[in-house]
Amino acid sequence: MQRVAEAVASDPAGCAALTVTGLAERTGTSEATVVRTARLLGYPGYRDLRLALAGLAAQQQSGRAPALTTDITVDDPIADVVAKLAHDEQQTLADTAAGLDTVQLGAAVAALVAARRIDVYGIGASGLVAQDLTQKLLRIGLMAHAPGDPHLAVTNAVQLRAGDVAVAITHSGSTRDVIEPLRVAFERGATTVAITGRPDAPVTQYADHVLTTSTARESELRPAAMSSRTGQLLVVDCLFVGVAQRTYETAAPALAASYEALAHRRSPRGRRA
Known part of the structure; x- marks a missing residue:
């Protein structure tokens, strides 16, 4: 074949x-x-x-160029599905990168580097992105949390103060369970960051720094959660790399230590997991 x-x-x-x-x-x-x-x-x-x-x-x-539509139908061959999704993912990444405000990004990175504590809020697919950012920051030695319960997010936010950072991830920018803890963190004096697909959304009222994402056109079989996640993950990776660059002397040993701590959980090469 x-x-x-x-x-x-x-x-x-x-x-x-x-x-x-x-x-x-x-x-x-x-x-x-x-x-x-x-x-x-x-x-x-x-x-x-x-x-x-x-x-x-x-x-x-x-x-x-190939006339490729983003609409995926129930009759599409799997090869067409792969091609269409790859096209959309690439377009989302390119649009997000082109529209990302690097001044705001740099300011958010600086705040994370100096933070005593970092809270990251997200629900649903955005919650998965919040967990991704949190585990990345933890592995380089930063104190980060991603409370999955909306009530816990608010009670955590109450404990924040100046010198702390709160990051809200919401594509629509209007998810109440994400806006509320960010509002509390903002009022407590923490530096706040919003990652959203809509720069004029309600969440930005409580954000010191706004990082916008772009999404490919949605269809019935490709909901917003798929395309928005791609742009959000790019922004998260930019934040992480920016922080790692500025904290390299401590980040590199911390990353190595976390890798070593998990080494015994990996199967030896040549042996099936």
């Missing part, structure tokens, strides 16, 4: 002109192998793969 896949990837126009028998002869395989390869690539049969190759060849000859 590898020879068939390599052939269609290297010469889509030539392969599109071949019958299933012709492609089998060209690759030194069998007709059954060609059909299995087509199905492995997500197409119902060789005819569908051949049509896709013809379309790709026409696009390459015209010099146009």
Whole structure:
């Protein structure tokens, strides 16, 4: 199957002109192998793969970029799903990077570096991103928390003061369970950061620094939680790397120590987990 896949990837126009028998002869395989390869690539049969190759060849000859829609339908071959999702993820990352205010980002990094304590708030998919930021900061020696319970988030926020940092992650910017602890932290004097897809959202009223994300167009099978998470993770990684750069002398040993502490939980190479 590898020879068939390599052939269609290297010469889509030539392969599109071949019958299933012709492609089998060209690759030194069998007709059954060609059909299995087509199905492995997500197409119902060789005819569908051949049509896709013809379309790709026409696009390459015209010099146009592939006309790729972000809409995923229930009938899409898995190969098309992969291509569409990859396209959307790349677009979300590019748009987020282009729109990210690096001055605000730098200020947020500086606040995190100097923080006595860091709280990170998020619900649902944004809660997973909050946990990601928290575990990254913990591994380089910063005291970070991501309370998953909304009531606990508020009671934690009450304990914050000047010199602490609170980070709220919400794509809509209007999630009450995220806004409320950020408001409390803001009123207690902590430095506050909002990561949101809407720079004029309610959460920004209580944010000293606002970091905006971008999302690809949504569809029925690709809800906002998928595209927003991609942009949020990019911002989180930028924050983490920025902090690690400024605290390298302490961050590197802390990261090494955390890695060593978990080493015994990893299976030795060559042994199945």
